[in-house]
Amino acid sequence: MEFDGTFGLEDVTTEEVWLALSDPIMVKNALPGCQFLVEVDDPDDVDFDALADEAAEREDPPTLPEADPEDVAERGLTEGGHYAALVQVGVGSVKPRFETVVTIDRREFPEMDASGQGSASDSSFEMDSGMTLVETDDGVDVEWWTEADVFGRVAQMGQRVINPVANRVVGRFFKQIQTELSDVGGGSSGLRDRISNFI
Amino acid sequence: MVAPDEGVQSIDPDDVDAADILGSAIERREDPALLTGDAEYTDDIELPNMVHVAIKRSQHAHARIDGIDTSDAEALEGVLDVITADDLDVPGNLPTGWLLDSLEQVEHPILAGDRVRYQGDALAVVVAEERYVAHDALTRIEVDYDRLDAVTDPAEALDDDAPVVHDDAGDNTAFDWEIGDAEKTDAAFADADHVVDLDVENQLLIPNAMEPRAAVADYNPSNDELEVHMTSQNPHLHRLLMSGVIDHPEHKLRVRAPDVGGGFGSKIHHYADEALVALAAKRHERPVKWTARRTETYLTDAPGRGHDTHAEMALSDDGDILGFRVDTKANLGAYLSTFAPAVPTYLYGTLLSGQYDMPAIHCSVEGAFTNVPPVDAYRGAGRPEASFLVERMIHRAAKALGMDPAAFRRRNFVQEFPYQTQVAVEYDSGDYEKTLDLALDHLDYDAFRERQAEAREDGRYLGVGLSAYIEACGLAPSELAGQLGAQAGLWESGLVRFHPSGTVTAYCGTSGHGQGHDTTYAQIVANELGVDYDDVEVVEGDTDEIPQGMGTYGSRSAAVGGSALVKSSQKLVEKAKRIAAHQLEAAPEDVEFENGDFRVAGAPDRSMTITEVATQAYLAHDMPDDMEPGLEATSFYDPDNFVFPFGVHAAIVEVDPDTGEIDIEQYVAVDDVGNQINPKIVEGQIHGGVAQGIGQALYEGAEFDDNGQLVTGSMQDYTVPKAEHIPEMETDSTCTPSPVNPLGVKGVGEAGTIAAPQAVVNAVCDALEPLGVEHIDMPLKAERVWQAANATAATDGGEE
Numbered sequence: 001m002e003f004d005g006t007f008g009l010e011d012v013t014t015e016e017v018w019l020a021l022s023d024p025i026m027v028k029n030a031l032p033g034c035q036f037l038v039e040v041d042d043p044d045d046v047d048f049d050a051l052a053d054e055a056a057e058r059e060d061p062p063t064l065p066e067a068d069p070e071d072v073a074e075r076g077l078t079e080g081g082h083y084a085a086l087v088q089v090g091v092g093s094v095k096p097r098f099e100t101v102v103t104i105d106r107r108e109f110p111e112m113d114a115s116g117q118g119s120a121s122d123s124s125f126e127m128d129s130g131m132t133l134v135e136t137d138d139g140v141d142v143e144w145w146t147e148a149d150v151f152g153r154v155a156q157m158g159q160r161v162i163n164p165v166a167n168r169v170v171g172r173f174f175k176q177i178q179t180e181l182s183d184v185g186g187g188s189s190g191l192r193d194r195i196s197n198f199i
Numbered sequence: 200m201v202a203p204d205e206g207v208q209s210i211d212p213d214d215v216d217a218a219d220i221l222g223s224a225i226e227r228r229e230d231p232a233l234l235t236g237d238a239e240y241t242d243d244i245e246l247p248n249m250v251h252v253a254i255k256r257s258q259h260a261h262a263r264i265d266g267i268d269t270s271d272a273e274a275l276e277g278v279l280d281v282i283t284a285d286d287l288d289v290p291g292n293l294p295t296g297w298l299l300d301s302l303e304q305v306e307h308p309i310l311a312g313d314r315v316r317y318q319g320d321a322l323a324v325v326v327a328e329e330r331y332v333a334h335d336a337l338t339r340i341e342v343d344y345d346r347l348d349a350v351t352d353p354a355e356a357l358d359d360d361a362p363v364v365h366d367d368a369g370d371n372t373a374f375d376w377e378i379g380d381a382e383k384t385d386a387a388f389a390d391a392d393h394v395v396d397l398d399v400e401n402q403l404l405i406p407n408a409m410e411p412r413a414a415v416a417d418y419n420p421s422n423d424e425l426e427v428h429m430t431s432q433n434p435h436l437h438r439l440l441m442s443g444v445i446d447h448p449e450h451k452l453r454v455r456a457p458d459v460g461g462g463f464g465s466k467i468h469h470y471a472d473e474a475l476v477a478l479a480a481k482r483h484e485r486p487v488k489w490t491a492r493r494t495e496t497y498l499t500d501a502p503g504r505g506h507d508t509h510a511e512m513a514l515s516d517d518g519d520i521l522g523f524r525v526d527t528k529a530n531l532g533a534y535l536s537t538f539a540p541a542v543p544t545y546l547y548g549t550l551l552s553g554q555y556d557m558p559a560i561h562c563s564v565e566g567a568f569t570n571v572p573p574v575d576a577y578r579g580a581g582r583p584e585a586s587f588l589v590e591r592m593i594h595r596a597a598k599a600l601g602m603d604p605a606a607f608r609r610r611n612f613v614q615e616f617p618y619q620t621q622v623a624v625e626y627d628s629g630d631y632e633k634t635l636d637l638a639l640d641h642l643d644y645d646a647f648r649e650r651q652a653e654a655r656e657d658g659r660y661l662g663v664g665l666s667a668y669i670e671a672c673g674l675a676p677s678e679l680a681g682q683l684g685a686q687a688g689l690w691e692s693g694l695v696r697f698h699p700s701g702t703v704t705a706y707c708g709t710s711g712h713g714q715g716h717d718t719t720y721a722q723i724v725a726n727e728l729g730v731d732y733d734d735v736e737v738v739e740g741d742t743d744e745i746p747q748g749m750g751t752y753g754s755r756s757a758a759v760g761g762s763a764l765v766k767s768s769q770k771l772v773e774k775a776k777r778i779a780a781h782q783l784e785a786a787p788e789d790v791e792f793e794n795g796d797f798r799v800a801g802a803p804d805r806s807m808t809i810t811e812v813a814t815q816a817y818l819a820h821d822m823p824d825d826m827e828p829g830l831e832a833t834s835f836y837d838p839d840n841f842v843f844p845f846g847v848h849a850a851i852v853e854v855d856p857d858t859g860e861i862d863i864e865q866y867v868a869v870d871d872v873g874n875q876i877n878p879k880i881v882e883g884q885i886h887g888g889v890a891q892g893i894g895q896a897l898y899e900g901a902e903f904d905d906n907g908q909l910v911t912g913s914m915q916d917y918t919v920p921k922a923e924h925i926p927e928m929e930t931d932s933t934c935t936p937s938p939v940n941p942l943g944v945k946g947v948g949e950a951g952t953i954a955a956p957q958a959v960v961n962a963v964c965d966a967l968e969p970l971g972v973e974h975i976d977m978p979l980k981a982e983r984v985w986q987a988a989n990a991t992a993a994t995d996g997g998e999e
Contacts, residue, residue, distance in 0.1 A: 121338035122258055149906055152258025156494060156912030
């Protein structure tokens with residue numbers, strides 16, 4: 001299955017969006033149903049139960065605009081890095097809990113490609129994704145695409161069910177990013193200038 | 200929908216004279232229970248202390264299994280057991296009931312161990328106190344898959360670089376089969392003035408019985424008796440096969456089909472699920488129930504059709520068919536289902552002569568293993584594929600020669616019966632022109648052609664499609680079936696038993712699941728015995744009650760099962776006549792039997808009714824010497840030949856090339872099914888069959904993605920036609936009694952499904968002929984029709 005789209009974020013700079021979308025904490029908070037998103041060493045050997053326990057006890061550090069841009073850049077996604085996530089999403093009559101591992105294949109401002117797979121008890125997926133940030137008159141367009149192979153119960157429901165779910169997840173994700181970033185440019189702390197220095 | 204003033208009117212049986220009961224359109228006696236909810240389906244069965252199973256199915260179409268972790272599922276409260284392949288200690292291999300010389304037999308385990316080959320392949324069984332708990336536990340079973348590439352199309356599966364489904368059948372070839380005379384056919388093509396050819400896909404269909412498959416098993420450890428109530432079209436066959444699969448003695452296994460909500464072939468086959476339910480019952484010594492969810496039926500009910508075919512027809516300038524050459528790749532799915540090898544071979548290749556005198560035919564079929572569910576018989580089974588191909592080719596041939604399709608058919612019809620085809624079978628009887636003439640009358644064919652020409656001038660696209668179909672029903676005789684590879688006989692048993700009070704119970708080894716056998720068999724037996732229709736009860740679908748049986752499929756029940764009841768009734772009348780003669784003090788040859796009365800010839804006052812004889816037979820106070828008491832008879836009827844129903848279905852359509860939409864303006868079904876036991880039931884079978892045929896023509900089709908994932912896995916994604924999709928049908932019939940069986944019947948259960956698709960497709964192609972459309976593969980969804988209409992139009996425009 002192929003999905004793609006463009007999401008426009010207003011009153012933000014390309015650098016801010018880049019930093020925000022590189023922040024695993026920000027991404028985790030914005031992604032509906034995401035319980036954790038952490039870097040792992042070996043993508044083939046991930047103990048999701050242990051990671052879930054750790055995540056439950058951990059208090060997340062602040063994200064932009066409260067966070068120090070330096071800290072955000074420090075913890076940001078890296079090319080070649082592997083990230084484990086636990087994501088539960090309702091698709092039609094089922095609500096599979098996907099144990100997901102994503103690898104950042106390419107990361108060159110303002111473009112990023114990732115691949116990954118996720119598995120639940122009766123469904124799974126494999127995907128390649130990418131995004132490009134494009135500056136516009138009043139903000140930034142995030143152009144994104146995903147090619148996914150979907151298996152099992154979720155696949156059986158077909159694109160008819162999956163498409164709206166994908167659109168809903170992506171829509172909520174970017175709306176949340178927009179909300180988080182809306183204060184970045186508005187403040188007088190010089191945050192915007194500091195962020196641009198990290199790119 | 201037939202308008203109220205048309206069609207056959209139902210009659211109350213009380214309003215029919217006893218002598219006229221056979222052939223009357225009496226109301227179906229099974230309907231009140233079905234309509235009020237009094238019917239008992241398998242899922243309605245509740246037994247004390249019953250537990251439930253749910254089946255873990257592969258999410259991948261093709262994968263190695265590196266491990267299955269059931270510990271989380273077993274830990275769930277209410278779960279009694281999780282069974283995997285490692286836990287099985289029975290043969291557990293589903294057998295194939297039809298063998299071919301070249302057949303590659305592969306293992307078909309009831310639980311996959313280290314490899315799954317289709318999405319839905321069973322991996323584990325959860326046994327739990329509650330049904331919902333069993334299903335919840337499924338999500339806690341961790342399966343370690345190593346996914347493999349999948350292939351779902353038969354032609355692609357036979358390519359050299361295709362993923363291998365079974366390592367033992369490395370080229371994915373299940374069999375390589377042929378029929379007819381290749382040399383003679385080559386010679387016919389060498390002499391031909393014209394050759395037309397066509398590539399046809401006959402798409403894979405999902406059966407969609409209203410009631411999903413289900414089973415309830417109950418085991419008694421004290422006497423080792425195992426009862427399995429299940430959605431079966433053939434309980435005795437299921438008993439025989441299951442006794443081997445689960446290693447349980449056949450005589451201690453009872454298989455019973457309660458009311459069954461449709462099958463269309465999908466409840467013939469022996470699947471893994473029912474055997475797993477039986478094993479769970481034995482393992483836990485508690486009653487066990489399983490009912491498939493609708494999504495499971497989509498994944499596991501054997502789909503039908505699935506052919507990729509290239510066909511060529513050799514023609515003379517005069518309009519004669521000289522030869523027919525067919526090359527088919529048939530999809531068999533991941534394993535060989537029960538009768539799978541027969542469907543694309545003997546049930547297909549033998550029908551390729553259609554209604555036509557074809558002097559040379561050759562057909563080769565390659566069966567391919569793929570990563571789709573095991574394919575098997577679905578309403579019509581091989582015969583719709585043959586009839587569709589023949590009638591599409593006939594349409595193409597007529598157009599190529601510039602002849603009217605009706606006239607071309609008439610010229611090539613078989614005229615003399617019996618007729619020996621070039622593909623093994625001999626047609627019993629027929630009058631093909633008669634059904635064509637009647638269909639053309641209904642259409643007002645010549646007037647339509649004028650109307651069509653006028654409409655074209657107005658930019659409207661009307662078309663007429665004819666379908667002169669033939670089918671073979673009541674597969675027989677057993678000796679021939681055995682020579683062709685059947686691993687079962689194809690006779691039928693019938694037991695007719697008088698009770699001492701004079702009422703009758705008839706037992707038949709067929710197993711109706713919507714066909715109305717309780718009514719039609721009672722009509723047959725009442726007619727033979729001359730007893731009141733209401734005094735005859737019919738029993739089917741229980742291996743403990745019925746001597747033996749082969750089941751209901753292939754439109755065989757009336758022709759074979761009904762005939763077995765006739766034979767038994769006749770034996771019974773013979774015995775009754777000797778008892779009556781003895782008590783009337785006459786010689787048996789002087790006693791006549793008519794309408795239930797035994798009379799001494801020439802002395803009309805000396806008579807006994809057959810019910811009085813029955814009472815005497817059980818009193819046994821005054822019996823002829825050496826005659827045993829009682830009055831019942833059993834027959835095993837093995838017919839001499841198939842029977843060959845035929846007819847002409849026709850559709851008039853209007854197609855909108857701007858939207859691709861098809862409007863069926865008129866649908867005519869003229870069928871000759873021989874003598875009709877109950878014309879209302881015949882009409883109902885035609886209606887249902889045509890609806891399913893139109894479903895294939897316009898809406899239905901299983902679709903898989905590149906990974907073998909079924910993407911039409913629910914009723915929202917797979918269009919079963921609804922009432923609004925089905926046009927009004929005009930039904931009519933002729934009657935050419937079959938000489939093969941004592942009832943002169945030919946079978947009607949599949950006729951509509953076989954006849955309808957090509958009537959619709961021919962009509963659409965006829966409508967779009969001015970736009971250069973020669974063929975569109977089914978289903979004729981608006982998008983496909985639009986593309987066909989506009990692709991050709993665009994090309995033509997470009998050239999100009």
